[in-house]
Amino acid sequence: MVRDVADWSVGELMVVAASREIRDGEVVFVGMRLPLLAYCVAKRLHAPRSVGVFENGIVRDVPTPQLLYTMSDTPNIVGAVWCTRMANVMGLLQRGDVDVGFIGGAQVDRFGNVNSSYIGDPHRPQVKLPGSGGAADIASLAKRLVVILPHGRHRLVERVDFRTSPGYGDGPGWRQRVGLPRGGPSAVITDRAVFRFDPQTCEAVLHHWHPGQSVDEVLENTGWPVRVAEGASPTPEPSAEELRVLREYDPEGVWTGNRNRADQP
Amino acid sequence: MEPRPAGKLVSLREAISRFVPDGATVVMGTCLESLIPFAAGHEIIRQRRRDLTLVGPISDVLFDQLIGAGCVARVVAAWVGNVSAGLGHAYRRATEHGIPRPVEVQDTSNFAVALALMAGALGVPYLPTRSLLGSDVPRHAEAFRLSEDPWSGEPLLLVRAIQPDVAILAVQRSDPDGNAHLWGNLGVTEEAALASRHVVLLAEEVVDPAVIRSDPNRVLVPGFKVSAVVHCPGGCHPSPVPGYYRRDHAFYEEYHRATRTEEGFLEWLRTWVLEVPDRQAYLERLGPRWEALRRLQPAPAAPVDYAW
Numbered sequence: 001m002v003r004d005v006a007d008w009s010v011g012e013l014m015v016v017a018a019s020r021e022i023r024d025g026e027v028v029f030v031g032m033r034l035p036l037l038a039y040c041v042a043k044r045l046h047a048p049r050s051v052g053v054f055e056n057g058i059v060r061d062v063p064t065p066q067l068l069y070t071m072s073d074t075p076n077i078v079g080a081v082w083c084t085r086m087a088n089v090m091g092l093l094q095r096g097d098v099d100v101g102f103i104g105g106a107q108v109d110r111f112g113n114v115n116s117s118y119i120g121d122p123h124r125p126q127v128k129l130p131g132s133g134g135a136a137d138i139a140s141l142a143k144r145l146v147v148i149l150p151h152g153r154h155r156l157v158e159r160v161d162f163r164t165s166p167g168y169g170d171g172p173g174w175r176q177r178v179g180l181p182r183g184g185p186s187a188v189i190t191d192r193a194v195f196r197f198d199p200q201t202c203e204a205v206l207h208h209w210h211p212g213q214s215v216d217e218v219l220e221n222t223g224w225p226v227r228v229a230e231g232a233s234p235t236p237e238p239s240a241e242e243l244r245v246l247r248e249y250d251p252e253g254v255w256t257g258n259r260n261r262a263d264q265p
Numbered sequence: 266m267e268p269r270p271a272g273k274l275v276s277l278r279e280a281i282s283r284f285v286p287d288g289a290t291v292v293m294g295t296c297l298e299s300l301i302p303f304a305a306g307h308e309i310i311r312q313r314r315r316d317l318t319l320v321g322p323i324s325d326v327l328f329d330q331l332i333g334a335g336c337v338a339r340v341v342a343a344w345v346g347n348v349s350a351g352l353g354h355a356y357r358r359a360t361e362h363g364i365p366r367p368v369e370v371q372d373t374s375n376f377a378v379a380l381a382l383m384a385g386a387l388g389v390p391y392l393p394t395r396s397l398l399g400s401d402v403p404r405h406a407e408a409f410r411l412s413e414d415p416w417s418g419e420p421l422l423l424v425r426a427i428q429p430d431v432a433i434l435a436v437q438r439s440d441p442d443g444n445a446h447l448w449g450n451l452g453v454t455e456e457a458a459l460a461s462r463h464v465v466l467l468a469e470e471v472v473d474p475a476v477i478r479s480d481p482n483r484v485l486v487p488g489f490k491v492s493a494v495v496h497c498p499g500g501c502h503p504s505p506v507p508g509y510y511r512r513d514h515a516f517y518e519e520y521h522r523a524t525r526t527e528e529g530f531l532e533w534l535r536t537w538v539l540e541v542p543d544r545q546a547y548l549e550r551l552g553p554r555w556e557a558l559r560r561l562q563p564a565p566a567a568p569v570d571y572a573w
Contacts, residue, residue, distance in 0.1 A: 032348075055375050056297040056450035065562075069514045070348050072298035074505050077449045078564045085451045086297075086322070087383055090376040094395055117372060117402070128360035130346030130353065132402055133323055134375035140396040166399040178399035179420025 006211060008238050010191045011256030013210055014148060015041060015246055016238040017189050018102065021146045025049045026099035027092070029138050032071055033255045034148050035102030037246060044245045053098060055134040057084045067250050090134075093141040096182060101142035103135040107160045108147050110203050110224045111174075112167025112185030114139060115160035122162050132164050139165030144186040151190035157223040168202035193218045194235055195226075203227065208235040273494045274441045274471065277544065280493040281308045284463045288316045288338075289430040292382070292461060294324035295454040298348050299507065300435040300447075301327050302467045304500035304544045310334040311538060320382075320429055322375045322453055325504060326520055329353035330538070333530045335365040341408070341427070343375045349514055350521035355530055364527060372402045377424050379453045381408070384426035385460030393421040431492075432461035435501050436485060437508055439468035443491025444477040444484055449507035458485055463492040467500040469509050480569065499548045499555065510558045 011034065018038035022028055024047040030039045039052050040063045051061045054071040059082035066075040077083060092098055105114035106129050116135055120126030139145050145167070149155055167185045168174055175184055184202070188195040194208040206228045209218050219226055238246075250256060275283075285291060291309075294301045306327045309317070318339040319328050328345045331337050333355025346353040359368040373381070376396050384392040393412070398420055403409030410423045434454055439445035445466055447454060458464050464486070471494065477484060503516035524530040541547045548555050 054450070056299075056452050058450045069512065070298040072296060072450055072505065073512050074299075074449075074507050074561075077507050078562075083448070083450050085379075085455055086375060086453050087379045087456065090379060090396075094376075122401075122404075125361060127352075128357050128370070130351070130356075131342065131344045131372060132374040132400075133344035136374040136400045136402050137376040137396045140398065140400065163399070163401040166397075169399055175399065179395065180398050181395050 009257045016242045022047045027051045029053050029098050029101035031102040040249045041245050053089050057086050098142050100144040101138035102146050103138055105149050107155050107157050109157050109160045113160050113163045114165040115162045117162045117164045136165045142183050147188045151192040151221055153223045171202050205229045207232050210235045275493050277308050277495045280465045280495050284431045284465050290318040292320040292429040292432045292457045294321040295457045296452040297323045299505045300501050301504035302433045302435045304497050305433045306331055307538045322378045329355045332356050332359045339369040341371045343373050343378050347521050349517035354524045371405050380424040381427040382453050382456035382460045385428040386456045391423040391425050393423055397422050429461040431463040432457040433465045435467045438470040438472045439466050439494050440474040440477045443488035443494050446483045447485045465493045467495050467497040469498050471496045
């Protein structure tokens, strides 16, 4: 876990970075924990017309009256614009009506493929992870994908042990070849850095390193020889307004660790 | 109102004993994190069912408990773990070390579970999707086949139908014939009910048929699809039931800490399942926290008028 270096936590920085991936008016497939907070921050500040979609069948365009621990908590239903079947919201995703989706995972590789299934050989796994949930569907079908996970050499790897959620496969042209209709990862946000994907090579490239980190530290902790983007810069710090909105929603720092709680995005 | 006795209205013990035999394929946890029929899972454990196939999208800790208790041979689920804490210890012990027995895992995704059940509900052998193309998830050939659109030639993944032996589904209220109202996020509940040979409902309340018929748009499936109705208030704790009780977040954290070791899991199982004869006794064991979870902010819907 990366240590906090300012009056905001690394978790809060990650949430704010994620919120900036949401543009006004977009339909957002919201995950849980950090992405959920990111959606709330975006909604209150720069993306008031964005709409949140949850895989359990909830669609809502106003923040919940209370912090959510899971997407099916009762406060997520009150004030929703739609409570329906999963197939309907997955249909929105498959048709191409969802602009951006967020997922987590245990590993991500240089082409943005995500593993949330097995560490080691899938037939004799060293660790059996919980599995895809809806992540593989979101990665397959959203127009853009943002991946959020803790940084580490065993987490940001040359090649994932199991490709749960497809990124750019083995490189340029792969998504079209396998028949995926659109999309692919646009950013990877970790507790050390922000990566974006080179449109030519489909590789994750370092764009921002968080305050308190150095480029070298990020490179040392990444499992492939990562390229640094031209004009790469420190991650912009959260503004006072972003922090205020975020803390109104999560005053205890349940998901952001702003009271030094364990944080597993 | 006192529920009137009827053929389908049975005790939880009887419903599990009649409709969940050894080796059955059982779908549960269909709303995702809410309305998980924990009481039914615990009764399955008490009746020592074996070799079950569990089907579900995100089962939270219910599947972890059934796996840890040795009831399960196979899991067809998009996600098994603890939504609050992450990994499920019993699931890991079974899949990594075969404790208390090996469990076969058939990887899938939430959408694929929905499509498999929808195919089962529609009575077709499979449904196509563009999800999971290029993913390692659909690696089991008995559940997935790569194919193509006969018109455009584009790749498609075929998701094979699942028709479970029994769907165990929680609802807010049901009449004695199994005409039931469900509200909130529906997940794959309708598909599960329609796809399965038998449906067992766990109802927070059993109500007069007139209550259900006053709002037919809110009915899950018609009662003729339902085999058993169990009046089981509090049957979903620690998961939430919209309109009835909130999620007991701390309970999931406590379960996570308590079940880190096999001994810890067995102790947890004794305390919350094996030494507890029924749901009423379980709720009594919960004590004042159960009352606290039922203190809600009212949010009634505007009435609808089916005037004719």
